[in-house]
Amino acid sequence: MPGKEPVAVVGIGQTKHVAARRDVSIAGLVREAALRALEDAELTWADIDAVVIGKAPDFFEGVMMPELYLADALGAVGKPMIRVHTAGSVGGSTALVAANLVSARVHRTVLTLAFEKQSESNAMWGLSLPVPFQQPLLAGAGGFFAPHVRAYMRRTGAPDTIGSLVAYKDRRNALKNPYAHLHEHDLTLEKVQASPMLWDPIRYSETCPSSDGACAMVLTDRAGADRAPRPAAWVHGGAMRSEPTLFAGKDFVSPRAGRDCAADVFRQAGVTDPRREIDAVEMYVPFSWYEPMWLENLGFAEEGEGWKLTESGVTELDGDLPVNPSGGVLSTNPIGASGMIRFAEAALQVRGDAGAHQVEGARRALGHAYGGGAQFFAMWVVGDTPPTG
Amino acid sequence: MSRDVAIVAFAQSDHRRHTDDLSEVEMVMPVLHEVQRQTGLKAADIGFTCSGSSDYLAGRAFSFTMALDGVGAWPPISESHVEADGAWALYEAWVKLLTGEADTALVYSYGKSSPGSVRDVLTRQLDPYYLAPLWPDSVALAALQAQALIDAGETDEPALAAIAARSREDARTNPHAQLPGARPQGGYAVQPLRTGDCPPVGDGVAAVILAAGDRARELCERPAWIRGMDHRIEAHSLGVRDLTDSPSTRLAAERAGAFERPVDTAELHAPFTSQEVVLRKALGLDDSVTVNPSGGALAANPVMAAGLIRLGEAAARIHRGESDRALAHATSGPCLQQNLVAVLEGETHAR
Known part of the structure; x- marks a missing residue:
């Protein structure tokens, strides 16, 4: 059996993420990102063999299976179209499903896209529909995750200020990213630390915004990459892991599914020391404290040591392990697209195409997404050269 | 792409107009156990799992996360979900097996139409x-x-x-x-x-197991090759x-x-x-x-x-x-x- 086909990212497009895109329909929003990805790859709709689309729950827009209605806008008529939904990790999972189509040689060039148009509905409502005999999600995601942040603080003895450092860093990085939703030019660390407490210990400025936005990528095979006008990002590994929402003994601070997923993706990419071998990380940090938590979960720091990387500036744009140079989920959160934006931003870094938030000399980057009750994980490692072997 | 993949087991529920007495997990579990019994595979033996369902039928966001309890996803599993009929979950799993990253896959889907119109x-x-x-x-x-x-x-x-x-x-x-x-x-x-x-309005579950190459021949006397x-x-x-x-x-x-x-x-x-x-x-x-x-x-x-x-x-x-x-x-x-x-x-x- 011939090995897997190498997969290259040759086109990336995003919308300018904002609180409400009242000027476009859902179709208009996704088409904008798709056209930018095609333009980046210098391809047309006719070059696309299949479309893989992802988004978070349909209640977030109030449209059941919106991909049916989006087939026309995404040039999918007469083509295969697949809709992925794996909760918050969906943007990452969607890219991986698309990558597998190329890797298995089912298709040569695939358009993958993820979106959320949160202004069409209300995510807090969408997450809070009461279901008999099931535990409620407790006032949206913040209420669910705050106790796990508190558990991390207790477990590691991290100073209370770490979360604010992450938020301040990510929001400043966002100023260098023209597509980021929040551009808070006047933000200071003091303002972050003085912002209202929403879900103790998570403050308003340590919380992701609610955004409208879409992100798209064109994935192709080796021959497609040879024809591409700009450097490709190559997929060196991709993995997904899931575990149940709630069970006795679940470690919410560092879920095993996340550790297993990272170990798998690094093994595929031949990475044995992620801290040294990964040049940039785009991780899913919807609440500031998840940066140190994921640094440990992903193997960038020993258990209990993640916050020290944050505190010492290692994760700054000019640190030796930049985390979320794009500004991350803390600055931009069209929920269903957030995972794909992480994957796409990792690819932009190794293509050397990240503009003002480019990490100098980035050759290998990690894209990370998670969702549900810290139970669904999707990751990929991309590099600036084709995978070997 | 020269890998042969087959459906080696299939099970379904008795489809009923109402299943007020069952949650989605309770509907799904016996059917998953049945396909596992047919092949002798346990959850931990399966390389990839993919499901299909709809939040709008369930009337709640992330409805598939609860159904995952029926799979017994511990230790964590390699898993995905499509917001569509399970046939598309089978397609995703088929592609996964074609890449060679897994040799077996569990595919399931479910729908409860009875609670709404x-x-x-x-x-x-x-x-x-x-x-x-x-x-x-x-x-x-x-x-x-x-x-x-x-x-x-x-x-x-x-x-x-x-x-x-x-x-x-x-x-x-x-x-x-x-x-x-x-x-x-x-x-x-x-x-x-x-x-x-x-068609009748009703509730039900289906599950299949896919396997590649010789694994399929081990698990099934006469595999249905895709x-x-x-x-x-x-x-x-x-x-x-x-x-x-x-x-x-x-x-x-x-x-x-x-x-x-x-x-x-x-x-x-x-x-x-x-x-x-x-x-x-x-x-x-x-x-x-x-x-x-x-x-x-x-x-x-x-x-x-x-x-x-x-x-x-x-x-x-x-x-x-x-x-x-x-x-x-x-x-x-x-x-x-x-x-x-x-x-x-x-x-x-x-x-």
């Missing part, structure tokens, strides 16, 4: 700006399609009644069917479709489509290799009698082909599982030696907007 719920999947505000329900849209067929001289009411009668007669041998045996055609649900032309599989989507707006034809089904069938040699069996996902007419035409099926020996979606139509059941039923006939080459079809969206076709074969040297 599925006719109304399905209006929410229409164009949200121009169509959904009018609430045209799924029976009304299928009736438009049926009338277009009658106007084009492709069928008539007696022919549709014959499809309904044949399907429910065949369902008598299907212990899982919701409507086994003759049912009155009844009055018009929406003219020209009578009650008998419409010789080809493809799916295609059409424009959403009914106004720009010829509702009497299904070019997406024909193209998917062509890509799946369905026309290279005749099939002996076809399991078609046609919830309405009139849609069987469209699909037979698109696929060029003549009377030599056994169509929907299970009774099809007219005998049991658990939304989000009914397409996967077509693949499972076709595979099960190959497992039993009742078919050598079968076509399985699944559909999604209003009036057959999106269609998937798989061609399954048994090896001839097997018993």
